[in-house]
Amino acid sequence: MPPHLPPGIRIHHDPSNPNPGKRRSLTATRPFSPxxxxxxxxxxxxVLPDNATMRTTCNYCLRRPSPTTTTTTTMATTTSGGQHQLKACTGCKAAVYCGAACQRAHWRAVHRAECKMFLRVREQAGRDWLPTPVRAVAQVLLMLRAGGDAAVREAFEGGSDDGNDRGGGGGWWWSGLEGNVEGFESADGGVVWKDFELQAAAAVVYAGVLGGDEVLAKAREILCKIQTNAFNRLDADTGMAGIFLDAGLAMVNHSCVPNAFIGFDKRTAVLRAERPIQEGGEITISYIDNTLPKAVRYEALKLYHFRCNCPRCDDDLDVYDVCETSPNIPLNSFSLQPDLEKLRNPPIDRSKVTKAEIEAIYKKWQALAKPEGGNEGEHLKLAKARWELCRPLVEARMWAAEPLPTTVLELATRWQTNYKMVVYALPLLCFLATECDPFKLVAPFMPWRIKGIVAIVKLLAVTGELTASGALVATGCTHEGLLGTLVTADQVSMCEALLRLAVRHGSVGAAEDWDVLQQAKSILEDVESLPGREQESNMLRAWAKDPEDPECAAFFETQVLKPIKTLSSFAVEILEVMLAGKSVVRR
Structure with missing residues (x-):
C-alpha cells in the first residue's frame, strides 16, 4: 500500500514524466497561504541523532537537555531552561534518553535488538557509537529481521497492491522507496560506491545479520534508499542533527524556487508553505541551498541523480531575479526591510559582474583552504582572500549573491566571541539582516531570517552592557560613527522591537518550542518587565499589533530601524578597513 499521509496532501503518480525522479510527487488537496x-x-x-550528538540527545524523541544559562545585560538577567539530565541505557551504556517513557518506546521500536549491537561494537571496536549511516542501516536490518511493521517492509523491500488508492494515484504503483542504486554505483567513478560498500558491510557485521552476498546487497540498497530519501536534521545554531525518514514526506520533490520548507521538532517533521499553493498544485522543497550559483547547485544535486529544470535553473535566475517577482514581498512590511520597492527593484549594477563570473568566483572561493584550529591570523588571511575574490560583487552592490553573504557571516561569527572585535560584529549582522537575507529568503518567517534577528539582539545586549559600563572604548573600537550610534541609540527599544519581530514570525514559520523562538520569548518577557519603560513598551506592543499606525510606525522608524540601518551602513567600510587595508572614513 502507498504511504499513509496526513490530511492536506496526496501523492500524485505520473508514469509519463520523462524524469523518473519526478513521477511521484506531493500535491495539495486545498489552498495554502505562506x-x-x-x-x-x-x-x-x-529517526536518530548523528553519532556526534548521540550522547547528548535523547535517542528516541531527539530532545536535547536545556542547561541553565544566565546572561547579565543592562536589559535583564536572563535564565533560560532548566538542567535536564539524560540517562544511558543500563545495558549498552551507549544510547541515552530523557526519561523512562522514551527509553521504553525506543526499546520496543528497535533498541531491544540494537542494545546487543552496541555491546558488539564495544567488544570489537572499543567504542560506544557508530557512524550515522551505519547505525541507520543496521536499525533497518534489525527491524526487518524482527518482522518490522508493514510500513518498514514496504518502504525497504517493495510494496504490494491491496487495491486501495490511499496515495491518490493508484495503489499499484507503490514499490517502496527509490534507491537510485545505479546512480550511486557510478557516482564519482565508483568512489562513492566503495564507501557505501564499507558502510553496508559494517552495518551487517555489527547488526549480526550475516548472510553472505545477498544480505550485503540488501544492506547497500537500504543505504541507497536512506541517502536518497532521508532528511538531514542538521541545525548548527541549535545543536540539532540526525536523520529523519518518512515514506510520505520522501515523495516531495525538489525545486530551486520551492513553495514549501520543512522544519523539525524532535520526532516530528512539519511541512510549511513558503509561497502560496493552490489546490491541486505540486508541493516542492529545496534539497540544497537554492541561493547558490547554478553550477554549484547542479553539483550539490548530483547526490539525487537528477537535473533540475525549475525556473531558477532553466532561466538561470539569481537571488535578485527571484526576489523581484516573489509574491512574499508584501510580508516584509513588518520586517527589518520594509522598503518593498527596494525588494522589487534592487539597487544593483549587473554590468559589473556576469553570472558566469559569479560562478567562477564561487568555485575559487570554495577552493581556498580553511585553516585548522583557532589561529586568528590564518582565519583573517582567509577572510581577506575571500573578500578580494568577492570584489566584483561588492562593486555591483550584489550583497545577497553568494559567496559574499557567507564571507560576511563567517567573519561576524568569529568576531562575536572576540572581545576586541565584538563591537564590529554588530554592523555586520545588521547588514546581513537588511541587505542580504531579505533578498535571499523573501518570506520574513523563514527560520534563517529569525535566527539573524535574534543574533542581533544578543549582540545588542553585549554592546549595551559595554556602553552602560563605559567599557565601549576599551574594546579598541576607533570607528567614531559606530561608537556614536551605540551611545545615542535606545538599544533596549531596539531589542524589544527585534524580539517582537522574531516572536511574530517565529510563531508562523517554526515549531512552538524551537530553541530560537523560546529564547526570543524569554528575553522579551525580561525586557518587558524592566521598570521605567512602560511608554516605550506600550508603543512597541501597539506597533506589533498594527505596524501601519502612524505614531507607532514613526517610533519604530526613528528608534529602531534608523539605528539598525546606520549600523548596517558601516559594515562595508569596516570590512574594507579590516580586510583590504583601506583608510578609515570618519563619520
Missing part, C-alpha cells in the same frame, strides 16, 4: 502548516509527519520510519 506560513501555513501543510502537514505534520510524526511517525517516521527512521
Amino acid at each position: 506560513g501555513d502548516e501543510i502537514a505534520t509527519f510524526s511517525n517516521p520510519l527512521l
